[in-house]
Amino acid sequence: MSSSGKVIQQQDRKDLEKYTKFFIYKTLQIIVQSRLGEKIRTKSKPFSSGTDWFNLAVRDIPEVQAEAKKALSNQQPILGQNVCVEISLKTAEGDQMVLETWYIGMNTEQSDMNVRVSYTVYNRMSIALKSLFSVSRVVPAYKISRRQGACSDDYVICYRIYGGNPQFFQLGEGYKMTKVGQVPTPTGTILINLAYRTKMMISPHKQSKESLIEVKDDHFKQDNSPKRATTPKPCSLGYRRESVAEDLGMVFEEGQDSCSTTFSTSPPDYSQPQGQNGRVPSQPIKINQALSPDVNIIHSASGKQTSFTNFHKVGAFVQHRTPKDLNTDLEDVPFLSLLKNNKVKAPDINNTQDISKIASTEENITEMGSTETLSESSHSSQASAPGDFVMVELKTPFAGVDANSDLGKFFRDCQGAPPLTTFDENNATETLDQITNQLAAFESNMKDFDDFVCSLNESGNDDI
Amino acid sequence: MNARSQVFELSVEGRQIEEVVASLFHTLLLNRTLGKFHYKQEGSYSIGTVGIVDVDCDFVDFTYVRAASDELNENLFREISVFRDTLRSPEGPSAGQITLEFFQKKRARWPFQAECIPWEVWHVKLDVISLANEHERQQYREKSGELLAEKVIYIAECMNRHDYVPKMPNQSELDLVFDTAYPDVQPYLFRISHQTTGPPSSSVGTTMRKFLKDTLTF
Numbered sequence: 001m002s003s004s005g006k007v008i009q010q011q012d013r014k015d016l017e018k019y020t021k022f023f024i025y026k027t028l029q030i031i032v033q034s035r036l037g038e039k040i041r042t043k044s045k046p047f048s049s050g051t052d053w054f055n056l057a058v059r060d061i062p063e064v065q066a067e068a069k070k071a072l073s074n075q076q077p078i079l080g081q082n083v084c085v086e087i088s089l090k091t092a093e094g095d096q097m098v099l100e101t102w103y104i105g106m107n108t109e110q111s112d113m114n115v116r117v118s119y120t121v122y123n124r125m126s127i128a129l130k131s132l133f134s135v136s137r138v139v140p141a142y143k144i145s146r147r148q149g150a151c152s153d154d155y156v157i158c159y160r161i162y163g164g165n166p167q168f169f170q171l172g173e174g175y176k177m178t179k180v181g182q183v184p185t186p187t188g189t190i191l192i193n194l195a196y197r198t199k200m201m202i203s204p205h206k207q208s209k210e211s212l213i214e215v216k217d218d219h220f221k222q223d224n225s226p227k228r229a230t231t232p233k234p235c236s237l238g239y240r241r242e243s244v245a246e247d248l249g250m251v252f253e254e255g256q257d258s259c260s261t262t263f264s265t266s267p268p269d270y271s272q273p274q275g276q277n278g279r280v281p282s283q284p285i286k287i288n289q290a291l292s293p294d295v296n297i298i299h300s301a302s303g304k305q306t307s308f309t310n311f312h313k314v315g316a317f318v319q320h321r322t323p324k325d326l327n328t329d330l331e332d333v334p335f336l337s338l339l340k341n342n343k344v345k346a347p348d349i350n351n352t353q354d355i356s357k358i359a360s361t362e363e364n365i366t367e368m369g370s371t372e373t374l375s376e377s378s379h380s381s382q383a384s385a386p387g388d389f390v391m392v393e394l395k396t397p398f399a400g401v402d403a404n405s406d407l408g409k410f411f412r413d414c415q416g417a418p419p420l421t422t423f424d425e426n427n428a429t430e431t432l433d434q435i436t437n438q439l440a441a442f443e444s445n446m447k448d449f450d451d452f453v454c455s456l457n458e459s460g461n462d463d464i
Numbered sequence: 465m466n467a468r469s470q471v472f473e474l475s476v477e478g479r480q481i482e483e484v485v486a487s488l489f490h491t492l493l494l495n496r497t498l499g500k501f502h503y504k505q506e507g508s509y510s511i512g513t514v515g516i517v518d519v520d521c522d523f524v525d526f527t528y529v530r531a532a533s534d535e536l537n538e539n540l541f542r543e544i545s546v547f548r549d550t551l552r553s554p555e556g557p558s559a560g561q562i563t564l565e566f567f568q569k570k571r572a573r574w575p576f577q578a579e580c581i582p583w584e585v586w587h588v589k590l591d592v593i594s595l596a597n598e599h600e601r602q603q604y605r606e607k608s609g610e611l612l613a614e615k616v617i618y619i620a621e622c623m624n625r626h627d628y629v630p631k632m633p634n635q636s637e638l639d640l641v642f643d644t645a646y647p648d649v650q651p652y653l654f655r656i657s658h659q660t661t662g663p664p665s666s667s668v669g670t671t672m673r674k675f676l677k678d679t680l681t682f
Binding site: 039040041042043044045046047048049052055056057058119124126127128130131133134135137138139142143146178179180181182183184407408409411412415 | 491494495498499500502510511512513514515516517518520521522525526527528529531532533602612613616617619620621623624626632647648649
């Protein structure tokens with residue numbers, strides 16, 4: 001039963017550790033998934049399944065889970081140090097700007113000795129996660145992430161999970177702090193807090209210029225965080241709804257860690273021991289090794305090469321295309337691409353509908369494995385990064401996935417209309433050259449023009 | 465027992481009424497909704513799963529999260545749309561208040577009905593404004609989004625104080641705490657009510673003014 005006095009019972013401690021661990025996992029999943037750039041929709045179920053921790057339908061992205069496990073692997077005890085998630089924006093040029101830092105910590109000075117672990121703490125964790133859902137949608141980074149892939153100046157939202165103290169200085173001047181959730185437990189109060197950047201122009205065209213501080217890869221070394229965890233990973237690495245664990249029927253290897261959905265007035269009997277404290281081999285995020293020479297290469301701490309093109313533009317509802325769809329010389333004539341794109345789009349509408357059907361019914365036993373999805377997306381991104389020109393993804397406003405949001409989406413798209421490619425800074429010199437040439441040509445033909453005007457005048461006079 | 469009570473005051477355009485109220489009430493209901501309970505034997509129950517839906521607003525630059533339940537959503541919008549229609553009717557009231565009240569029931573002796581005891585009440589006071597042009601409407605669309613964001617953060621803060629909520633009931637008392645009518649989710653018992661206040665009715669207003677004027681002029 002509830003821990004009486006000052007000593008927390010062993011079973012309660014075990015439960016609490018387990019709940020805390022999964023609370024952190026789910027927190028990280030919710031945060032990263034809120035920055036995928038797409039709307040989340042999961043179904044309520046009268047009967048919980050083993051993965052529905054805290055009675056909430058939160059899908060698990062395996063890569064995020066692996067990153068989370070890495071961050072927690074050297075924590076003893078759990079939440080002995082803060083767990084942080086940094087959400088940053090990375091532009092096509094490789095500039096980076098940290099948008100927000102979420103951190104989960106434990107205040108051991110504030111504890112609630114009389115609270116029941118078995119249900120009350122569990123329920124409080126559920127409420128904290130619900131608050132996390134709500135708050136993650138109302139802070140500035142959410143809107144930025146929703147515009148991923150919708151603008152001509154391309155950027156991608158990345159996440160990085162690390163242990164230790166949150167690094168606020170990267171958020172620029174005037175950053176704001178918000179308390180998101182807190183869970184009083186017998187051993188202390190678990191906190192979810194957020195610090196977010198306020199000084200930025202939401203206009204995505206300027207953001208690349210606002211990268212204030214160059215961050216070294218080994219910056220967080222002091223906190224014992226694993227080296228590889230310091231490389232930001234794109235939130236939506238080609239993952240669409242169909243690729244999440246639940247739908248693929250992928251079950252985590254730790255079968256004994258599925259949540260208990262039964263609560264009772266007597267202490268729950270966990271016959272299976274809590275295990276899995278050791279390291280779990282993380283799933284490597286597959287990257288495309290064959291890089292074209294003109295893309296930015298970022299050397300990660302682990303010595304691997306990653307590139308912006310690997311996670312280039314995987315905005316919401318973007319189709320996975322085969323390279324041959326894109327293998328055209330789109331970059332030569334900017335507006336030609338729009339026409340091209342239209343042609344490609346026509347059959348795509350059906351696909352979109354298909355996918356929406358699949359996603360809405362949640363019965364997608366997709367044969368598309370996660371690795372397949374990945375490799376496919378890297379192919380297409382490689383093909384769609386032709387140097388300075390960025391393909392604009394055309395969205396059909398009235399044939400979207402969710403009929404209810406079409407109008408709003410169309411409206412937002414209009415508001416955040418991309419600038420003309422002609423005026424893109426990269427093209428500016430080229431355009432200027434062209435204009436100079438044109439002027440010179442006109443000048444050389446001046447006599448012809450004069451003659452033509454004269455002839456018009458004469459013919460006009462003749463008529464009269 | 466004194467119920468906790470909170471008031472949100474907002475100025476909105478007529479077309480924003482529905483979304484502003486829905487975003488606040490849905491955020492509250494998400495926190496006050498659990499999965500369906502299934503009692504196995506006395507003192508032991510299992511709880512279902514609550515799904516999550518992101519909703520984009522059309523007339524406010526805002527996205528909110530609601531519990532995935534079409535019935536709950538429809539019920540909420542039915543209540544809100546009555547309030548909206550009252551406020552938007554021509555020459556109707558220009559201000560109003562809509563209230564979301566969580567309550568528990570207490571059984572009374574026959575033939576009396578069960579007593580409803582509120583434990584948490586949220587008022588949303590709206591002042592309906594009209595804007596001159598599209599530019600202003602655009603600005604207000606964004607500003608309303610920012611205001612709603614503040615309210616949602618405040619709601620999160622309140623919810624994480626973990627103040628009183630009714631105890632998990634036994635099977636026989638489930639209906640006294642939760643609304644069990646929904647097939648997929650189980651919110652705490654709640655009801656929505658509204659009242660509107662407008663500019664003083666023209667006849668009374670003008671009569672009074674005339675009366676005062678007449679009195680004072682001579």
